[in-house]
Amino acid sequence: MSEPMSEPADDRRPSLVCVSGRRIVQVLAQMDVRTVLLGDPTPLDLTCAVDVPLDLDLDNWPAAETALRRLHDAHPVEAVLSVYDAHLPLASFLAARLDVAGLALAAALNCHDKLRMRLALQADDIPGPAYALVADPSEAQAIARRLGHPVLIKKIIAAAGRGTRLCRDPKEVAEAVVALRDESNPNLLIEEYIDGPEYAVQTLTAGGVTEVVSVLAQHTAPGPRPLEVGYDFPSGLGERGEHEMGRFVAATLRALGFDNGIAHTQIRLGRSGPAVINVSARPPGGQLCAVTEAVCGVDMVRAAAEVALGRPVTRRAPVARYARYRCVTFDASGTVGYDPRALTDAEDAAPSPVVSMDVEPGERVLALEHPDGGVYGRVVVYADTENPLAPAYRRIIDTLRPHIDQATS
Numbered sequence: 001m002s003e004p005m006s007e008p009a010d011d012r013r014p015s016l017v018c019v020s021g022r023r024i025v026q027v028l029a030q031m032d033v034r035t036v037l038l039g040d041p042t043p044l045d046l047t048c049a050v051d052v053p054l055d056l057d058l059d060n061w062p063a064a065e066t067a068l069r070r071l072h073d074a075h076p077v078e079a080v081l082s083v084y085d086a087h088l089p090l091a092s093f094l095a096a097r098l099d100v101a102g103l104a105l106a107a108a109l110n111c112h113d114k115l116r117m118r119l120a121l122q123a124d125d126i127p128g129p130a131y132a133l134v135a136d137p138s139e140a141q142a143i144a145r146r147l148g149h150p151v152l153i154k155k156i157i158a159a160a161g162r163g164t165r166l167c168r169d170p171k172e173v174a175e176a177v178v179a180l181r182d183e184s185n186p187n188l189l190i191e192e193y194i195d196g197p198e199y200a201v202q203t204l205t206a207g208g209v210t211e212v213v214s215v216l217a218q219h220t221a222p223g224p225r226p227l228e229v230g231y232d233f234p235s236g237l238g239e240r241g242e243h244e245m246g247r248f249v250a251a252t253l254r255a256l257g258f259d260n261g262i263a264h265t266q267i268r269l270g271r272s273g274p275a276v277i278n279v280s281a282r283p284p285g286g287q288l289c290a291v292t293e294a295v296c297g298v299d300m301v302r303a304a305a306e307v308a309l310g311r312p313v314t315r316r317a318p319v320a321r322y323a324r325y326r327c328v329t330f331d332a333s334g335t336v337g338y339d340p341r342a343l344t345d346a347e348d349a350a351p352s353p354v355v356s357m358d359v360e361p362g363e364r365v366l367a368l369e370h371p372d373g374g375v376y377g378r379v380v381v382y383a384d385t386e387n388p389l390a391p392a393y394r395r396i397i398d399t400l401r402p403h404i405d406q407a408t409s
Contacts, residue, residue, distance in 0.1 A: 011051070014309055015075060017068065018050075019058065019082035019091045023289075025049050027302045033309070036077060038064065061090060065097050072098050079308035081261075083282045083301060085160065088112055101308055103281055106257035111281040114189055115156045117256065121276055124255035128276045129192035135181070137174035143190050144173045152191040152226070155180055160280075162372065166193065166226050176224075179371065194270040198277065199235055200228075201249045201265045202284060202292050202300055205258045206307050212246035213300065214292045218266065221329065223368045227375060231288065231325040233295045248274045262304045264288070287325060287354055287378050294320050294351050294382060319351050320382035324389040328357065328377030329368045334404035336365045336376065342400035354380035355396055365404070377402065 013034040018024050020039055025046055028035045035050040040058040047053040052071065056064050071077070079101035082091035088108040095102025110116045118131050130147055134140040144151045144167065153176040155163035165176035173190075181188055198218040204211045215237065219230035237245060249265050256279060264284040266277040283289050283300040293299045297316040306313050330336070336359055343355050357377035359365060366373040379400070381392040 011075070015077040016305060016309060017077050017080040017091075017094065019080070019084070019087040019094070021083050022046060023301050024081075024083050024305065027299070028305060031302070031305060033305070034075075036068075036071060038068070058087060058090060061093055064090065065094060068094055069098060072100075076100075078310075081304060081308045083304055085112065085280060085282060086158070088281050101260060101310060103261035104257045104259045107253075107259065107261065108281055110256040111263075111279050113156055114154055114278075115187075117276075117279065118189070120257070121252065121255050124251075126252050126255050126276060127273060129194050131189055131191045133187050134177065134190050135186045135188070137177045140173050140177045140188070140190050141170045144170065147190070147192045150193045152189075152193055153177060153180060154189040154191060155182070156185065156187060156189055160278075161374075162225065164226060165224050165371065166222070167224075172224070194268045194275050194277070196268045196270040198266060198268045199237070199245060200231060200284065200288065201245060201263075201267060202288070202296075202298075203246075203249060203253065203263045203265065204298075204303055204307055204313060205253055205263065206260055206310075208254070208259050210246075210250040210253050210258070212242070212249065213298050213303075214296045215242045215245055216288070216291070216323075216325075219326075221368055223373060224371045225373065227327070227329070227368070227373075228286075229327040229329055229375065231291065231323070233291065233323040234321075245274065252276050252279060260307055262300055262307060286327075286375075287356075287380050290354065291323050291325055291380060294318065295323050320384065322383045322386050322389055323380060324393055325378065325380045326393065327375040328379065328400075328402050329373070329375060330365050330402070330404055331367055331369075332404050333365065333367045333370060333373070336363055336402065337361050337405050338377075338400050338402040342396060351382050353382070353392065353396060354378065355400060357400075357402075 015034040017036040036052040037050040041055040042053045080091050080095040082088050089112050092103050092105040092108035096105050110120045121128050132143045150168045153165045167173040167176050200216045200218045202213040215235040216231040216233050217235045221227040221229045264280045267274050289300045295318050297318045303313045359376050383389050
């Protein structure tokens, strides 16, 4: 464990502790905040960007508490937060132990552990998918027959990304259990698949009162990994529909113990009404923070810090009324090709379209139907009316030309 760097004794800026993070550090640099960063280890560039970098074993909670308490006794901190799923429980634990502001530990644990989430929501009669705990393929197959295919198999911890499989038959159920179970914790969740439109809801909660920032229609891939492959704003629900969605999400967060924090909640409208798919106590990933800021005027990362510090949330005028966000995926595995010039060519629009790729031409990618397939890029276009969105998106795709090189695939 490294010793913290010395700092001026008369620094009177409010102190905020971040458990890991890069974007949050960049935001705090603009907020006149004394930043303490806990890293494992802290990257060199971030070490130079914060006031107090501290390298710790983030899996050793007692040691982290001891180190942070030493700092707190010398220069009190106001709040502890994290914007990463893996570190949310630690951040809330440290806030509780130091008796400073932070997301309630129960809420952090309920979002981190998917079984706890389901139990907490069930206890408060918040609708969600039918579920069960399973540990072996035959047990999972029997429950899947009762629930009806398709079903979802999820890790209890780290269920996002490669931790979830959509299974359409008994063979896929057995394969998913074998692929996902961990020797240290063989238990998995099996959940009913709720068919219906899905929505991503961004919220701020302060003093137990939740405000909806944005509601986006979400598109999910039908492959073995239920990947989020696109979003639309507005959501298409209309004012009344979004109001009802907001009430449902606020009730969900209350059931999970939210008091002060931000959340990214995924809801499906099934035949029986809304159902909670997942709640993450952090800003949304990918380009969703940028989209929410463009269409709603709130930077969710900055808002996380402001809520933690008890400050009013910074609000700017939206710069677009409509957004179309699509992820780049592939129908086949192979060597990817695209025109890199499309990444820098900007249209004469404000805000400018976003075009990004996570792979270089010539790298190997996997098909969307592959269990390890994924998202390899993102395209976001904005407009003040709906009609220009599709043509603008098509122009970018026609320029980018993402494809699989069949000669080398």
